[in-house]
Amino acid sequence: MSSGLYRSAHAASDGTPPAVEDGVTLISVDGQLPGQEPEPSAPAVTAAVGGDGGTAGHSAVMAVGSLVSRIIGFARNALIGMTLGAGIGDAYTSAQFLPGQIYELLLGGILSSVLVPLLVRRRKADPDGGLEYTRKLLTFAVLSLGVATLLVVAAAPLITAVQSSGSTSVGYHDLVTHFAYLILPIIFFTGLSALIGAILNVGGHFAAPMWAPILNNLVVIATCGVFVVVFGTAKGLRPEDMSGGRIALIGLGTLFGMVVQALGLLPALRKVGFSWRWRWDPRSLGLGEIGRLAGWMLCYVAANQVAVFVVVRLLSRVAGKNSASVLAFNNVFLLTMMAHGIIGVSVMTALLPKMSAAAAEGRYAEVSADLSRGIRLTAAALAPIAAIYGVLGAPISVMLFQGGAYGNDAALATGTVLVVAAFAVLPLSISYLCTYAFYSLQGNRTAALINLPVVAVRIGAYVVLAAVLDKSLSAAGMTAGNALSYLVSAVISLAVLRRRIGRLDLGSIALGLGKVLVAAAVAAALGLLVVHLMPGAGAPSGRGEALLQLLAGGTTVVAVYLAVATLLGVREVSQVAGMVRRKLGR
Incomplete structure (x- = not known):
């Protein structure tokens, strides 16, 4: 959203739930909502941009945009905490989750896995390059999003009651509802941005969808600045102390950020020659086919959103109680996704085209070899990052988030959550790589079915840990639940893949992981x-x-890790360094 709302460049970068950008899907998807697993997109889209050279060039543009967006996004997220404080920030963040969850159910996963490949096919098959079909699809989607947004805003009190009424803090639920009324309309502009971004991507234009979310972040940063100038920081304020003016400024500023993001894409749309005309003809869209294709992705997304509702509701119980809660959980999730986005997505960007081509020709041994290599490379690159999170959780959180209304106690509590998140970094990326292997095999159904027990484990872990842990450790417990579910996902996925494509060279994977973990532990x-x-x-x-x-x-962690990994013969360390040097050189 800017907070994780729109699974695009701004999701994980701006400080909202999230996010994972994906240089392969070419839709700027880079963020996930906390507590859920990445939702990989159909690899078929890669073909739309041509060969490896084109993909490398587009990936470079997206990588630069993603890096800038992440930096600005962290500034945004830190300023939200400094401006509103932990308690008010929890209510704001809870309200920010809602548009992202509902958007994902309405369009998010379906857009990347169904609609974009469909637009690619129509672009190639139709005499007009799919122009009329795209106009009809955009007309139908805009009208549907508008109606859905109006209904969701009208139901805001009911939705927030389900998600955040468990809080015992006086006025917390009412504050979340007030924020929700102003923030929920983001759903419409999120969907509009995503649809325009998809049209641009299919047309070979990748810069604007990646850079436009930065405008969103800048608007919210400016909103925080105006808030501080007009009202001062919210340090010591309780939910019931938030005036209508304070709520309106933050809520409308957040909404305006997404409006600016959508408007910022329009010049690029004209540049690629697309002119929108109102074309109401839903029968010609093949909605039945779209529904059938989207069924398994909808199952995947819906299961994840149930987990998100559960985690936000559980964390709402401790919001405003001087404990790490929704805001801290979201901040840490962004750091976790940042590590995954930089390393895991980069590795998958290089491997997915090869895996997809090999799978299409039945060369499953090559798919297995590429997956094994990807896991070892990812583990070698992420292990020192995980060690740094585990060792330096507190100083990282103080550097990034302390200030203004977000005091030292709140920053140290966030650091505890980040220490736990260190154990989620590797399982997250490995499970992500396995899921992309299924997509290279056209295994949408399999990925969705695997996700059901994974989400069940995640929700079960949330509930159990919330019951047995002290309230001050609730956010850390929820993060541990995520880590456990990612591990379960990786184990189940590897077992199913072994049955699907044969030998996975698990011995080599286990040996490589063992060496990496020893080096990281030392x-x-x-x-x-x-x-x-x-x-x-x-x-x-x-x-x-x-x-x-x-x-x-x-410095100690990195130097010791490199030394021990070299002594243990972890070849992937030098390969990762070479990959980074080649990227910088290119």
């Missing part, structure tokens, strides 16, 4: 020792101590 142990010798001893009181801990601890 690096983490020495990093912890160094950090605890520094001022603040792992619990910095301000950015000065946090910076010293980050410099000393981070």
Whole structure:
């Protein structure tokens, strides 16, 4: 949304749930809602842009846009916490989840897995390049989104009651509802942005969909600045203290950010020669075919959204109680997705075209070899990042989020959640790679069916951990539930893939993972020792101590990891370094 609302460049980058950008699907999909697994898109879209050279060029544009968007997004998310504080920020973040959840149910997964491949086919098959079909589809989608948005806004009190009424904080639920009335209309502009982005991508234009979300982030950052100038920071404010003016400024500013994002795509739409005309002809769209194709993806998405509702409802119980809650959980999820987006998505961008081509020709041994190589590469690259999160969770959180109404206690509580998230980094990316392997095999149904027990495990872990842990550890517990579900997803996926394509060289994968984990463990142990010798001893009181801990601890972790991994013969470390050098050179 800008907060994770629109699964596009702004999702995971701006500080909303999220996100994972995907240089392969070419729809700028980079964010997931916290508590859910990535929803890979159909690999068929890759063919729309031509060969490897085209894909590499487009990926470079998207990578730069994603990096800038993530940096600005972290600034946005940090400012939201500093401006509103933990308690008010929890209510705001809870309201921000809603448009993303509903959008995903209405359009999100279906857009990338069904509609974009359909537009690609019509572009190639129709004499007019699919222009009339696209106009009819856009007309139907805009009207449907408009009606759905109006109905959702009208039902805002009911929706927020399901999600956040469990809070015992006075006025919390009412505040979430007030924010929701202003933020839920984002659904319409999110869908419009996604549809325009899809049209641009299919037409070979990738820059605007990746860069437009930055406008969204800048608008919200400006809104935070105006809020501080007019009202000051919300430090010490309780939900019942939020005036109508404060709520209106933040809520409407958030909505305006998405409006600006949608409007920012219109010049690019004209540049590719697309002129929209109202064409109401739903019968010619083949809605029955679209529905059949979308069925399994809808099942996948719906299961994930149930998990999101559960985690937000459970965390709402501790919101405003000086505990890490929805805002902290979301901040940490963004850091987790950032690591995954930079490494996991980059590896998959390189491997997916080869895997898809090999699968289409029945060369399953090559699919297996590519998957094995991808897992080892991803693990080798992500292990030191996971170790850094585990060792330096507190100083990272203080550096990124402390300030204004977001005090040191709130930042340290967020750091505890980030330490737990360290154990989710590797399972998340490995499960993601496995799911993309299914998509290369056209296994949409299989991926959706695997996701059902995974989400069941996730929800079960949420409920159990919320019951047994102290409330102050609720967000950390929910993050642990995510990590467990990602691990279950990876294990089930590997077992099913082994039956589907034969030998997976699991011995090589296990040996490679073992070496990487040993190197990461040694690096983490020495990093912890160094950090605890520094001022603040792992619990910095301000950015000065946090910076010293980050410099000393981070340097130790990286250096020790590289040294031990080299001694253990982890070849993938040098391969990752070479891949990075080639990317920078290109």
